[in-house]
Amino acid sequence: MGDRNQPWSFPVRIDEVPGTGRAIDLIADEAVRAATAQFAGLRAVDRFEAHFELEPDAADGLRVRGRVFASIGQTCVVTLEPIISEVLEDVDLRCIRVLPAAVPGARLPDLDGGLGAEEPPMALADGAVDLGAIATEFLLIGIEPYPRKPNAEFAFRAPASAAEGPFAVLARLKSDPLKR
Secondary structure, rough: OOOOOOOOEEEEEHHOOOOOOEEEEOOOOHHHHHHHHHOOOOOOOEEEEEEEEEEEEEOOOOEEEEEEEEEEEEEOOOOOOOEEEEEEEEEEEEEEEEOOOOOOOOOOOOOOOOOOOOOOOOOOOEEEEEHHHHHHHHHHHOOOOOOOOOOOOOOOOOOOHHHHHHOHHHHHHHHHOOOO
């Protein structure tokens, strides 16, 4: 496990990736799943896996592609019953070494080939990419913020009269402020 702010850490150094690339499959153990559930504010993380393909990329960097899979325990926002949600997120990142600011004239290389990439490259910390942190980040991206049980609907019942409405108590206070 990583530091207390990061529930899962699996660093891979750029020099551990051969020119032909490297495939890495990660499966979170029970401790990592429990820490991730707490970190993400979930009832549970029952399954958390990631498959990554790492390839050397231009300018002394890495290309990280893959998928993150998870089964998470949430609470239905309508019924307040526990539900299991599935997360499946695709990963496609470019990672580059951070050039030291002390190097005169140091510039970040143009990795998008002039195509105007939407996402800027991610920095490699100390020449390594943390696949556990990437998996956690993409799990968080894939969490449904308002999970609903299938066919769960909120049924609004309009009050039969103004005396039953949500502002009825306020109306009574307005008419006789001494009655409480």
